Amino acid sequence: MKNPQIAKIFNEIADLLELKGENPFRIRAYRRAAMNVEGMPKDLAALSEEELTAIPGIGKDLAGKIRHFAETGRMDLHDELKKEIPEGLLTILRVPGVGPKTARMLYEKVNVRSLEELEGLAKEKKLAGLPGIQEKTEENILKGILLLKRVSERFPLGKVLPIARDIVLRLHEAVPSGKYAVAGSIRRWKDTIQDIDVLGTGKNPDAIMKAFTRLPIVQEVLEHGTTKSSVRTAEGVQVDLRVVEPDSFGAALQYFTGSKAHNIKLREMASRRGLKINEYGIFRESDGKKIGGRDEGDVYSALGLPFVPPELREDMGEIEAAQEGKLPALLTLAEIRGDLHVHTNWSDGSHDLDTIVAAAKEKGYRYIAITDHSKGLGVAHGLDEKRVREQINLIDGANRKLKDFRILKGTEVDIRGDGSMDLPDELLKELDVVVASIHSGFRQSREQITMRLLSAVRNPYVSVIAHPTGRLIGVRDPYEVDMEAVLDEAARCGAAVEINAYPMRLDLNDTHVKMAKQRGIPIVISTDTHIRSNLDYMEYGVEIARRGWLERGDVLNTLGVSTLMERLQRTRKQKRG
Numbered sequence: 001m002k003n004p005q006i007a008k009i010f011n012e013i014a015d016l017l018e019l020k021g022e023n024p025f026r027i028r029a030y031r032r033a034a035m036n037v038e039g040m041p042k043d044l045a046a047l048s049e050e051e052l053t054a055i056p057g058i059g060k061d062l063a064g065k066i067r068h069f070a071e072t073g074r075m076d077l078h079d080e081l082k083k084e085i086p087e088g089l090l091t092i093l094r095v096p097g098v099g100p101k102t103a104r105m106l107y108e109k110v111n112v113r114s115l116e117e118l119e120g121l122a123k124e125k126k127l128a129g130l131p132g133i134q135e136k137t138e139e140n141i142l143k144g145i146l147l148l149k150r151v152s153e154r155f156p157l158g159k160v161l162p163i164a165r166d167i168v169l170r171l172h173e174a175v176p177s178g179k180y181a182v183a184g185s186i187r188r189w190k191d192t193i194q195d196i197d198v199l200g201t202g203k204n205p206d207a208i209m210k211a212f213t214r215l216p217i218v219q220e221v222l223e224h225g226t227t228k229s230s231v232r233t234a235e236g237v238q239v240d241l242r243v244v245e246p247d248s249f250g251a252a253l254q255y256f257t258g259s260k261a262h263n264i265k266l267r268e269m270a271s272r273r274g275l276k277i278n279e280y281g282i283f284r285e286s287d288g289k290k291i292g293g294r295d296e297g298d299v300y301s302a303l304g305l306p307f308v309p310p311e312l313r314e315d316m317g318e319i320e321a322a323q324e325g326k327l328p329a330l331l332t333l334a335e336i337r338g339d340l341h342v343h344t345n346w347s348d349g350s351h352d353l354d355t356i357v358a359a360a361k362e363k364g365y366r367y368i369a370i371t372d373h374s375k376g377l378g379v380a381h382g383l384d385e386k387r388v389r390e391q392i393n394l395i396d397g398a399n400r401k402l403k404d405f406r407i408l409k410g411t412e413v414d415i416r417g418d419g420s421m422d423l424p425d426e427l428l429k430e431l432d433v434v435v436a437s438i439h440s441g442f443r444q445s446r447e448q449i450t451m452r453l454l455s456a457v458r459n460p461y462v463s464v465i466a467h468p469t470g471r472l473i474g475v476r477d478p479y480e481v482d483m484e485a486v487l488d489e490a491a492r493c494g495a496a497v498e499i500n501a502y503p504m505r506l507d508l509n510d511t512h513v514k515m516a517k518q519r520g521i522p523i524v525i526s527t528d529t530h531i532r533s534n535l536d537y538m539e540y541g542v543e544i545a546r547r548g549w550l551e552r553g554d555v556l557n558t559l560g561v562s563t564l565m566e567r568l569q570r571t572r573k574q575k576r577g
Contacts, residue, residue, distance in 0.1 A: 002045045002216075004159060005234055006066055007038035009078050015093050016081035018100035032057040036350065036531050037066070043166075045070035056350035056531055088114040096144035096476055097137070105131055119145050140443070147477055154192040156473040158503020158540065160237055161186055164196045167215060167239060171200065174211035178202030179249060183256040187310045189543040191473060191506045195238040197256050205243040212241045248280045251293035255279035261315035262308075269303050269319075277302070311546040330546045333539055335558045338367035341412065341435050341466060341498065341526030342535075346391055347372035348380035350531040353398060353407070359532040361405055367561045369408035369433040370395060376414035376422040377439050383411070385427055392430065406561050408432040412466060417441045417448075419455030421462070428461035429572075432565065435498070435526075437466035438479070446480035453486045457495045460575035463568050464524045465490065467500040467507040475504065483512055491519040494571040496556055501541025502528045513548025522556050522567070 014030040017023075036057045037044055044052065044066050052063035069075050086107065092115060093103045106112040109130055110121065122141045127133050164182045171180045181187075184197030200208050209229050213221050222230040222238065230240045244252045255263060255278065270277045274285050281293025282302045292298030297307050305322045309330055312318040321327050343349035344356055351359075353370065360368045372391065373382035383391065388411060395407045410433035414422035421428065421436065428434050436456040438449070456462050468486065469478035490497055497516055500507045505528070508516065516523060525541035527534050545555065552558045556567060 002043060002070060003037055003040055004163065006044055006069060007034040008235070009069070009075050010034035010037070012090065013075075013078055013081060015090055015100070016085050019085050019089055019093065019104055020081075021100070021104070029057065033062050040533055086113050088112075088117075091115045092118055095141060095148055097140045098144065102132060115145060115148070154194050155235075155237055156504060157186065157189065157191050157193055157506070158473075159235065160193045160196055163217065163233060163235065163237060164198065167196070167198055167212075167217070170215055171198075171208065171211060175202060175204065175207050177204070178208050179246070181253055183253055185258065187257045188259065188313055189311050189547055191509060191544070195240060198239065198241045199249070199253055199256055200241060200243045201246045201249045202243070208243055209241070244279070247294045250295040250298055251277070251281045252279040254296045254299045257310050257313065259314050262313040262319070265315055265319055266299065266303060273303065275302060309546065311543060312549070328549050328551050331542055331550050331552055331555055331558070333542045335552045336365075336525065336538055336542065336555075337560060338365045338369070338557050338564075339527055339529065339535060339538065340369040340408070340410070340433055340464065340524050340557055341371050341500070342368050342529045343372055343412075344370055346387065347377075347382055348530060353394060355532060356529070357398070357402070357405070357407060359535055363535055366404065367406045367408055367564070369410040369435075371410040371412040371433065371435045374411055374413045374422040376416065382414070382422075385423065388423065388427060410434060412437055413462070414439055415452045415456045417444070417452070419452045421456070421459060425459070425461055428459075431461070433463045433568065434461050435464045435466045436462045438470055442470055442476070442479045444479070446482060449479050450482040450485055453481060454489050457486065457489045457493055458575065460572050462495065463571070464496045464498050464526075466498045466526070467505050467528070468497060469507050469509075469512070471507050472504050473506065478507075484515070487512070487516055487519055487521060490516070490521045494522070494574045496522040496524045496571070499523060499525045499541045499544050500528050501525055501537045501539075501544070502534070503537060503540050506540060506544050508544070508548075510544055510547035513545060513550060517549055517554055523550060523554055524556050526557070
């Protein structure tokens with residue numbers, strides 16, 4: 001799929017336009033287009049102009065640019081802007097905390113053209129005193145550079161999973177007789193990935209390898225062998241393909257899925273049983289006879305264990321739980337009944353209410369909560385009290401016409417810097433679902449951030465704490481917060497905490513999910529949808545929940561709407577004491 005490449009180019013065009021100080025509306029149009037096309041499930045290169053212009057934010061001009069890129073691999077405006085702006089400035093602009101004005105100033109005042117030059121000047125404390133830069137700014141720039149370097153070694157799951165799935169799909173198309181699977185940390189749904197591991201088997205390994213190295217996404221062939229080949233994609237991701245014999249496919253899938261610590265423990269167990277386990281199969285040590293390996297389950301059954309789901313294979317107690325018959329019945333995507341964090345074009349979403357409802361019904365949901373931003377988030381056209389009440393009336397009217405589906409009245413209310421909510425309690429209590437979140441003041445002290453979240457947890461009308469650590473994977477680190485204190489208070493109050501399934505957030509992460517489960521905190525999995533295709537992100541949230549050992553009963557939006565509303569109302573009464 002060319003969608004990630006197109007989204008990257010649109011974002012770079014927006015960056016370059018910002019560096020030039022161009023019209024902010026034009027810049028915003030490219031950013032919106034980038035967000036919308038990246039979330040599309042279909043390959044944009046295969047769509048007609050009519051289909052492209054049906055995507056929110058894509059008019060004839062941008063559709064033409066997409067078609068031109070699909071045909072040539074280039075976008076003229078992108079090429080022209082890159083000639084005008086030194087390439088190093090784009091890298092500098094990606095440093096968290098360095099905006100376009102700062103980047104331009106650094107270029108004009110001290111001729112900074114690269115990340116290395118910027119880091120050197122910051123370390124030597126030669127930036128403080130320049131317009132808008134203080135000693136604290138220097139410290140933040142160095143932290144941002146450290147983050148940028150760290151994330152350059154790994155890729156967000158949301159960026160690489162679509163690439164991995166597309167590779168498997170294209171291999172199936174090229175050599176239909178083969179069998180293929182994504183392995184590695186992607187299959188375990190780790191939130192960041194170093195490279196992509198694909199496993200294959202078939203009667204014609206040479207044909208599989210040839211098809212792999214000739215895939216459209218391949219920018220460079222690093223290795224081309226009979227059992228292993230490696231390539232690098234245009235996004236800079238390395239992809240390794242291994243082809244094994246059919247009777248070894250299951251053992252290889254288990255081995256290359258990992259994790260390393262999980263596999264070491266299995267091998268130790270095997271040795272005590274007089275067995276040897278590797279990527280080729282399961283063997284008796286006494287005579288070397290192969291006793292299994294075609295199916296992945298063979299590995300676990302040979303050790304007297306039930307099948308351990310890939311998401312749990314981190315040597316975090318899953319093997320012991322399997323031995324004791326205490327593996328959780330992990331949540332499944334099919335058990336999700338609705339989405340409790342959805343935006344419309346009343347704030348910064350792309351669709352009207354009817355379009356979002358239709359999309360949710362297509363997914364088989366029985367309800368959604370409309371949670372447009374509150375007034376404090378001006379950039380998102382947040383709703384003030386008057387507009388919230390207007391939306392309440394609209395939803396009430398829509399609900400009267402619906403059968404077997406309910407729209408829940410909600411808001412994503414900002415948690416202000418002093419811990420108060422951005423909308424008054426007398427309005428919040430009229431809503432079915434109140435999602436509270438932080439969208440500003442990320443650099444406040446740990447104590448201040450924690451206080452804000454604790455205040456929201458205690459508010460009797462706040463239903464869910466959304467994306468609690470504020471991270472954007474590869475873009476922004478979590479803010480400083482005492483999550484144990486927040487989770488302890490959520491457990492005391494009965495408040496729910498969100499797994500935000502948007503792939504760049506995945507917040508709560510799996511570690512915090514497990515901490516929440518241990519405290520009996522109800523979890524909500526939501527997509528933070530801004531365009532209808534974002535509803536598909538629920539899969540990411542469910543998989544993070546599985547990594548945190550969650551079962552159906554741990555997740556509120558597996559409930560029917562009546563039971564869900566009773567739970568939310570009960571929590572309100574509990575908080576009011």
